[in-house]
Amino acid sequence: MNSPKSPSCEGPIKHLAILGRGIAGLTAAYHLSKAGFKPVIFGRKQAGAQASRAAQGVLCNKGLIFFESPLFKAKLESLRSMPAFLDRIESESGQPIPRLFQGVNEPFWTEDDFQKTVSRIYRGKFWGAHRTQIQTPPKSTNNPLGYIHYPDDGWFDPRAFLDALEHILKREGILFIEEDVETFQTIDTKIEINKQSFDQIILATGAGSANLWPELDCKALRMFLIGGQTLECERQMVGDEAIQVKGNQSIAILKDKVIMGSTSWPGFESADIKADADQLRDAIQTNFGQTFTGGLSRSGTRMRFKDRMPLVGWLNTGKHAGKIYFLTGFYKNGMHLAEICAREMLCDITNKGDERSYPEFSALRFSV
Ligand SMILES: Cc1cc2nc3c(=O)[nH]c(=O)nc-3n(C[C@H](O)[C@H](O)[C@H](O)COP(=O)(O)OP(=O)(O)OC[C@H]3O[C@@H](n4cnc5c(N)ncnc54)[C@H](O)[C@@H]3O)c2cc1C
Numbered sequence: 439m440n441s442p443k444s445p446s447c448e449g450p451i452k453h454l455a456i457l458g459r460g461i462a463g464l465t466a467a468y469h470l471s472k473a474g475f476k477p478v479i480f481g482r483k484q485a486g487a488q489a490s491r492a493a494q495g496v497l498c499n500k501g502l503i504f505f506e507s508p509l510f511k512a513k514l515e516s517l518r519s520m521p522a523f524l525d526r527i528e529s530e531s532g533q534p535i536p537r538l539f540q541g542v543n544e545p546f547w548t549e550d551d552f553q554k555t556v557s558r559i560y561r562g563k564f565w566g567a568h569r570t571q572i573q574t575p576p577k578s579t580n581n582p583l584g585y586i587h588y589p590d591d592g593w594f595d596p597r598a599f600l601d602a603l604e605h606i607l608k609r610e611g612i613l614f615i616e617e618d619v620e621t622f623q624t625i626d627t628k629i630e631i632n633k634q635s636f637d638q639i640i641l642a643t644g645a646g647s648a649n650l651w652p653e654l655d656c657k658a659l660r661m662f663l664i665g666g667q668t669l670e671c672e673r674q675m676v677g678d679e680a681i682q683v684k685g686n687q688s689i690a691i692l693k694d695k696v697i698m699g700s701t702s703w704p705g706f707e708s709a710d711i712k713a714d715a716d717q718l719r720d721a722i723q724t725n726f727g728q729t730f731t732g733g734l735s736r737s738g739t740r741m742r743f744k745d746r747m748p749l750v751g752w753l754n755t756g757k758h759a760g761k762i763y764f765l766t767g768f769y770k771n772g773m774h775l776a777e778i779c780a781r782e783m784l785c786d787i788t789n790k791g792d793e794r795s796y797p798e799f800s801a802l803r804f805s806v
């Protein structure tokens with residue numbers, strides 16, 4: 439009997455496992471499912487270190503574009519592609535995905551502050567200058583002098599987005615296995631997880647990849663883990679909804695709540711998560727002139743490689759070579775880049791690697 443063929447795949451359709459249920463794994467599953475695959479997804483929904491459910495959901499480059507960097511090109515592309523993708527997922531799932539794409543403001547409080555911000559943005563090769571405008575706020579003692587406005591940037595609710603994706607995938611009959619994978623075996627042309635046989639594995643395990651690295655024979659490829667948290671408070675002040683960024687912080691002022699982010703600490707665990715939250719509230723006070731108490735803390739761990747670019751491609755993984763596809767290393771940019779990278783992955787999996795827009799994200803850049 440002939441093997442079934444995928445509409446967009448040369449050769450027999452591959453039986454795929456996806457490890458990871460964050461934004462990388464779920465957007466990958468969505469695109470694969472649309473292309474005719476039926477991947478099996480492994481991973482726990484409420485896993486401790488998961489970055490995607492801790493994320494703030496702000497999409498903003500703070501005006502910075504290094505035109506020579508594929509990372510920045512992809513982030514800029516995501517400002518155009520994500521709003522349309524969110525519309526599509528909301529309409530297909532029938533589940534609301536709160537979002538606000540009316541631009542992001544970076545406040546400046548003094549003339550000196552303005553000059554520093556502008557010199558950071560307007561680098562010699564900056565080609566995104568058309569994206570910025572200066573806005574003057576109404577006069578009030580608590581207001582900044584003005585804002586630099588990035589008109590394409592915005593915010594969406596990551597948790598609502600992930601829930602909507604899961605809803606679509608389950609309706610399409612995609613199987614979720616609520617467990618972490620500890621090991622896999624390559625047997626001839628197949629790779630096995632708990633006695634289930636697959637052609638390939640898509641590894642979308644974010645910071646959880648650290649536990650699988652020894653299994654993968656790629657210890658030479660260094661990864662860095664950076665924990666962090668966001669805080670969600672009830673909204674008490676009046677005024678319009680707005681997204682603001684400054685320094686390492688941003689604040690999403692929504693109808694009924696305010697989401698503040700994000701902090702960073704080395705490794706999985708914070709030495710003192712309460713002190714870290716206090717520092718975040720202080721930084722928000724300094725950068726945005728807003729005071730908050732309490733707040734719901736969400737923490738997660740980001741993963742990055744040395745060059746801060748995601749890894750989207752096959753890597754030489756010793757005995758598992760050619761069987762494990764990496765979709766990981768999104769660091770602080772997963773909300774921007776996961777969907778674009780899922781499309782890149784689909785090109786490779788369907789043997790159309792030459793159609794990739796960001797081949798720089800592949801493993802060719804590493805010497806392992
Ligand atoms: C506090 C914070 C705020 C952030 N804010 C933003 C933001 O505003 N904008 C932005 O663009 N990015 C933001 N980020 C970054 C963004 O969240 C990440 O880049 C993105 O979520 C990474 O997605 P991922 O799917 O690769 O990893 P994760 O979301 O970490 O998902 C990994 C998945 O793999 C699973 N897993 C791990 N090990 C195994 C295993 N052995 N077997 C099976 N499954 C496994 C986990 O359970 C999890 O489901 C933030 C991150 C943090 C921590």
